[in-house]
Amino acid sequence: MENEVIYEEREEIGIITLNRPEKRNALSKSMLSQLADILHKIADERRVKVAIIKGAGKCFSSGHDLKEVLNSDLHDAEETFENIKRVMIAIREAPQPVIAQVHGYALAAGCQLVAACDLAVASEETKFALSGINVGLFCFTPTVFVSRNISAKRAFEMAFTGEMITAQEALEWGLVNKVVPKEKLEEETMALAKKLARHSLSVLETGKKFFYRQLDLDWENALEYATKTIILWSQTEEVKKGIMAFLEKK
Template sequence: MPEGDILLQDRCEGGILRLTLNDAARRNALSEAMLAKLGAAIESAGADPSLRVIVLAANGPAYCAGHDLKEMTAGRAAPDGGRAYFASVMERCAGVMQGIAFCPKPVIAEVTGVATAAGCQLVASCDLAIAADTARFSTPGVHIGLFCSTPMVALSRNVAAKHAMEMLLTGDMTSAARAAEIGLINRSVPEDALQDAVMEMARKIASKSSMTLATGKRAFHAQREMSLPDAYAYASNVMVENMLARDAEEGIGAFVEKRAPEWSDA
């Protein structure tokens, strides 16, 4: 498969961008090429004012199998045993995951098949996730002597500590129903209804002011790392600045006047 085809991009009506992992032969692994393309696509979409929501889907039986272990194994041939190469790959992967978190556009994972290791990390890094009821999730590094430490970062910020540790320590597969119970995904739906469910959510979110969405997403991630007093002080300031924005004035006015708002995204 030509390298240029491993990530598909489709612009949909309403400012929705569908990014589709399309390297089924490698189970959509986060190879060097995939990380580069996915990172660039997220960065570009974040800066594009015509786009409002990003959907991250995948073709094939696996959503994403995590890092490309064949590439990782080849890296051991370096004189340092692969240390510099492994560090570079982890840095690039962390950059992509943070790029999703810091992207001003909401990112929705549309999950089919299995999402394992860094693939599970990818799902956890997205703002929202809807999965087919046949999807499964795991952080299986312990099976091969490699604790899923970087997937742990996103996983532990989405599910309670004991649920995260159970996945990390056992490496067991987690069903879509269980993933919804513990907060890894929002919900699961029949596979034939998955794309419709995701696009319905994407359209609903895309109908809002992009300024408001970007403000809220940025504040959500920032306040999570603060103490309670600092979080309230920070969020209060965000609310003041938001209230002074044009779209807040328009939205409140439209609500009072019982009409649909006309967003300027400012």
């Protein structure tokens, strides 16, 4: 189906809208394919410095399209879940920071999408859940990303109870960065995106790559990696120009 994902650019910010409001933005196979393609296009073209993912209608995303999953065969299931894997990798490998703008519900794979984004802003009424267990389909892939945002015991609780948590709980647990009134959600998300977009794409890209790489290392190897990276980066023309401009202004 066409236009299940809409993309637009506002200056240096790319805005991706999940566009199945009548289905609570359930993540169909075709929607996930379109989303992955758009993320790859943003990364390849490098025209924007930040990307925002949001949902049309009453919620961010209710998760996978369960009717589609129910009627799928092994080949269909493979395509669906390989597509969401493509989305997760595309978010992580994109040079741009990706912000989730979350409202309504972010359930199962929708919650996974929030957790996979680099930053997340949620409206006060938003509910989050790893709800797959409630229909017998444990949230295997969503748990990978949620458990890397919040503590192991909190992630276990979400995955094994399937119960919803509030936006405030999501904030306290570390799943989102900020909770705001619904009427200010777009404004606050754009404000955060603009803060990031003040910086060059090259420094955002280098910093994002470094950030996730060092998380996988013990502190000694992380420090060694950081030291080598900052030595090389400190000698670039961009850094030298930036330092000179700062010193002259000061």
